[in-house]
Each structure stands twice: as structure tokens, then as C-alpha cells.
Amino acid sequence: MIRIDIADLTIHRGGRAVVAGVTLALPSPGLVGIIGPNGAGKSTLARAMAGQPGARTGRVLVDGTDVATIAPARLAERIGYLPQTFQPHWDITARMLIALGARRAAGVPPGAVEAAIGAAGLTGKADRPWPSLSGGERAQALLAAVTVTDPPCLIADEPGASLDIRHRIALMRDLRRRGRTRLVVTVLHDLELATAFCDRLVLMEGGGVVAEGTPAEVVASGRLGEVFGTVFETAVHGGLTVARPAIGEFLCG
Numbered sequence: 001m002i003r004i005d006i007a008d009l010t011i012h013r014g015g016r017a018v019v020a021g022v023t024l025a026l027p028s029p030g031l032v033g034i035i036g037p038n039g040a041g042k043s044t045l046a047r048a049m050a051g052q053p054g055a056r057t058g059r060v061l062v063d064g065t066d067v068a069t070i071a072p073a074r075l076a077e078r079i080g081y082l083p084q085t086f087q088p089h090w091d092i093t094a095r096m097l098i099a100l101g102a103r104r105a106a107g108v109p110p111g112a113v114e115a116a117i118g119a120a121g122l123t124g125k126a127d128r129p130w131p132s133l134s135g136g137e138r139a140q141a142l143l144a145a146v147t148v149t150d151p152p153c154l155i156a157d158e159p160g161a162s163l164d165i166r167h168r169i170a171l172m173r174d175l176r177r178r179g180r181t182r183l184v185v186t187v188l189h190d191l192e193l194a195t196a197f198c199d200r201l202v203l204m205e206g207g208g209v210v211a212e213g214t215p216a217e218v219v220a221s222g223r224l225g226e227v228f229g230t231v232f233e234t235a236v237h238g239g240l241t242v243a244r245p246a247i248g249e250f251l252c253g
């Protein structure tokens with residue numbers, strides 16, 4: 001189990017606050033989605049949670065300890081961070097990347113790399129040069145490299161961006177399963193999947209948190225349409241509130 005608390009966090013980039021006075025409590029377990037329009041500060045917040053050093057005011061606490069004071073090796077064992085983009089400029093294969101990921105933590109069982117390759121659907125492709133993998137295959141390999149150690153906390157920035165819909169749904173199911181016993185924080189642009197699968201949502205705009213709670217609470221806040229500048233329709237499936245852009249409104253308008 002792990003707990004991340006963010007206390008009045010402000011991060012400046014390019015002379016302005018791109019994360020502005022954010023206070024959040026993220027207790028484990030659970031799947032938390034960070035949503036918001038482009039430039040809202042989601043990735044900057046996710047990186048700060050993962051311990052990226054840099055000038056800031058306020059604090060990110062991991063189990064009550066300021067993340068800035070935790071040794072990198074210890075942090076790597078506790079938090080797996082999947083960046084939005086990753087472009088190796090050396091010759092690497094998926095197997096090498098996943099094996100490197102496995103070295104972040106002690107006690108990773110023998111066979112974990114092979115199992116992760118299989119679970120990521122990369123059997124037969126794991127020894128190919130990185131550039132020969134498709135965008136979706138690379139995304140699966142990256143996620144496997146981060147989750148191979150089964151960290152108590154996974155922070156993933158748009159992990160499904162290059163996946164087709166079947167794989168995106170499979171990914172969300174996997175994150176939700178992981179979120180039953182771990183803390184999973186993921187930046188998401190697909191609001192339908194975010195509202196359907198996440199336990200909690202954090203809606204950001206202009207560096208601040210404008211709504212936070214269960215998907216039903218965030219939808220009920222009425223801020224989604226305002227923040228994204230679009231019209232949403234909501235549906236309730238089996239007690240879950242799912243929001244999606246009302247595409248029909250635009251086709252007819």
C-alpha cells in the first residue's frame with residue numbers, strides 16, 4: 001500500500017504557474033484518472049507525483065515523506081512512472097527495455113520478463129529493433145517495462161494514446177484490476193473510458209483542480225462541458241455514469 005498527498009503544489013514553467021495550488025489526497029488502492037484539456041498541467045502534475053525534481057512550492061508526500069528526500073532507488077521501487085512519450089536513441093529491443101525495467105526493484109522473480117512479454121502480447125516481437133515495432137506495440141512494451149516490478153503505485157501518462165479501442169479497453173480493465181490492490185494514477189484524454197473505469201477523477205484546468213471525486217460526482221459538478229468547451233451526454237450503465245462528447249450535436253448543428 002502507498003499513499004500520495006499533494007499539498008498546495010505550485011510549479012512554474014516558462015515564467016507562469018502551470019500547476020497552481022493543487023492539494024490532493026490519493027490513498028491506495030484505487031484507479032485515479034487525471035483529465036483536462038491540452039495544457040491543463042496534467043503531465044506536469046503526474047511527473048511531480050513520480051518525484052521529478054525541479055523548482056516548486058508546496059509538497060508531494062509519499063507515505064508522509066517528501067518525495068524530494070526519497071532516494072531515487074527507493075522511489076523507483078515504490079512508484080512506476082510511464083511517460084507520455086519515450087524515444088530511445090540507441091538500439092534497444094522490447095525484451096531489453098523490459099529487462100532494464102525489472103532491475104528497478106529487488107526480488108523480481110526469474111521469469112517475470114518473459115511473463116511480461118507474453119502478457120503484453122509481444123511474444124515473437126520482443127527481439128526486434130525498437131523502430132520496427134508499431135506505436136501500439138511500443139506502448140505495450142513501455143507499460144510492461146514499468147509494471148514488470150509490480151510497483152505499489154503506477155503513474156501512467158496517456159498509456160492508451162496509441163492503442164486501438166480493443167487494446168484501450170483491455171488496458172483500462174488491467175489498470176482497474178491493478179487499482180483494486182495498488183494505487184494507479186493515469187492521465188487520460190478519453191473521457192468515456194475515464195468515467196467508465198476510474199474510481200476517482202481529478203479534473204484540471206489552467207494548472208488547478210476544478211473538480212475531484214467519483215466520475216458521477218465530477219459529471220454532476222457540471223464543469224466538464226465548461227472546461228472542455230464542448231457538449232457532453234451522459235449515460236448510466238449498471239450504476240456507472242459514463243460521459244461522452246455529444247457528437248450528434250455537432251453533426252446536426
Ligand SMILES: Nc1ncnc2c1ncn2[C@@H]1O[C@H](COP(=O)(O)OP(=O)(O)OP(=O)(O)O)[C@@H](O)[C@H]1O
Pocket residue numbers: 013014015018036037038039040041042043044045
Ligand atoms: N519547460 C516549459 N517551458 C514553458 N512552458 C512549459 C514547459 N513545460 C510545460 N509547459 C507548459 O505547461 C503547460 C502544462 O503542460 P502539461 O504538459 O503539464 O499539460 P497537459 O495537461 O499534460 O497537456 P496535454 O494534454 O497537451 O498533454 C502547457 O501550457 C505547457 O506548454
